[in-house]
Amino acid sequence: TQLLEQSPQFLSIQEGENLTVYCNSSSVFSSLQWYRQEPGEGPVLLVTVVTGGEVKKLKRLTFQFGDARKDSSLHITAAQPGDTGLYLCAGASVDTGKLIFGQGTTLQVKP
Amino acid sequence: GAVVSQHPSWVICKSGTSVKIECRSLDFQATTMFWYRQFPKQSLMLMATSNEGSKATYEQGVEKDKFLINHASLTLSTLTVTSAHPEDSSFYICSARDGRVKTQYFGPGTRLLVL
Numbered sequence: 498t499q500l501l502e503q504s505p506q507f508l509s510i511q512e513g514e515n516l517t518v519y520c521n522s523s524s525v526f527s528s529l530q531w532y533r534q535e536p537g538e539g540p541v542l543l544v545t546v547v548t549g550g551e552v553k554k555l556k557r558l559t560f561q562f563g564d565a566r567k568d569s570s571l572h573i574t575a576a577q578p579g580d581t582g583l584y585l586c587a588g589a590s591v592d593t594g595k596l597i598f599g600q601g602t603t604l605q606v607k608p
Numbered sequence: 609g610a611v612v613s614q615h616p617s618w619v620i621c622k623s624g625t626s627v628k629i630e631c632r633s634l635d636f637q638a639t640t641m642f643w644y645r646q647f648p649k650q651s652l653m654l655m656a657t658s659n660e661g662s663k664a665t666y667e668q669g670v671e672k673d674k675f676l677i678n679h680a681s682l683t684l685s686t687l688t689v690t691s692a693h694p695e696d697s698s699f700y701i702c703s704a705r706d707g708r709v710k711t712q713y714f715g716p717g718t719r720l721l722v723l
Contacts, residue, residue, distance in 0.1 A: 528710045539614070539701050539714040540652070547710060585651060589710060593657075594640065596703075596712055601651040 499524040501588050503599025510576055511607050518571045518584055518602045526588030529562055529569045530596070534583040576606045610636050612704045614715035621692055622723055628688045629718045631702030637682035638704035642712065643675070646699045658685040692722040 501522045510516055520529070528547045532540035544553050546562035546569065553560045557580075559572040569586055583603050587596040611634040621627050631641055639660045644652040656666045656677055664677035674696075676688040685704075689696055699719055703712040 530711060532714070537699075537717070537719065539612075539717045542711060542713060545709065545711045587712075589712075594705060595642070595654060595657065598651045598654075603649065 499588070499590060499597045501586060501597045501599040503586055503602055505602060506600055507603050509605040509607065512577055513575050514606075516573050516576060516604070518586070518604075519568070520570070520586035520588070520599045521568045522588060522597075523567065524588070524597075525566050525591060526597070527566075527591045527594070528589045529566070530587045530589070531560055531569070531571055532585040532587065534585060534601075540585055573604075576604075578606045578608050580604060581606050610634075610704075610706055610711075610713040612702065612713045612715040614702055614718050616718060617716060618719040618721075620721045620723065623693055624691055626688055626690045627692055627720060628686055629700055629702070629720075631685045631687070631704065631715050633683045633704040633706075633713070636704070636706045636708070638685075638706065639682060640705045640707075641679060641685040642703045642705070643677060643685075643687050644701045644703065646701060646717075652701060655687075689720065692720070694722045696720065697722045 531543040534540040544560045549564045549566045551562045557574045586599040613632045615630045641658040643655045656664045658664045658679040660679045666672045679685040701717040703714045
């Protein structure tokens with residue numbers, strides 16, 4: 498069974514601080530996606546990484562896919578209250594294409 | 609990005625009735641759609657994979673006779689919760705896979721409350 502361990506699960510920080518969320522697995526994924534979800538809404542895609550070692554930037558968010566395509570990280574620089582939400586990583590199974598979700602990281606950024 | 613719609617966005621029903629939820633990919637064709645269930649403050653739990661033109665494949669522990677899935681076209685999948693009970697109350701989310709970019713796009717979710 499493929500598992501994706503996401504950490505930390507809860508994070509409360511002050512505005513302006515930096516943070517990193519990690520997703521780790523012993524399995525290889527064909528791609529990895531990061532989503533952000535607001536309460537009562539569906540997850541919204543932030544980025545898809547496909548190539549081992551790939552780095553993508555989205556304003557203050559930096560996403561990295563591990564060289565072996567087994568892990569990924571999300572780094573937020575100078576967090577703002579608007580970054581508050583649930584962040585989900587999800588790896589696509591090489592065999593089935595199904596998404597394997599991490600446990601999610603609930604981020605709270607205090608003004 | 610691609611858009612996936614869900615209807616209805618919320619529904620309240622009496623115990624014993626059936627509820628149908630629609631999931632549509634609006635600007636791409638999706639041979640594969642997925643149905644998830646989410647409990648408060650938790651991650652998404654995959655219920656089943658919906659394949660256009662063939663039977664859905666269900667995850668372990670999900671009753672296929674309880675949660676009927678039909679993928680009638682490349683842009684529409686439906687989930688019917690049959691004989692709903694209060695324990696079926698949850699947030700149901702669908703996604704559609706765009707094979708061109710290896711990405712799943714999610715619908716906005718349907719909040720189901722069974723009284």
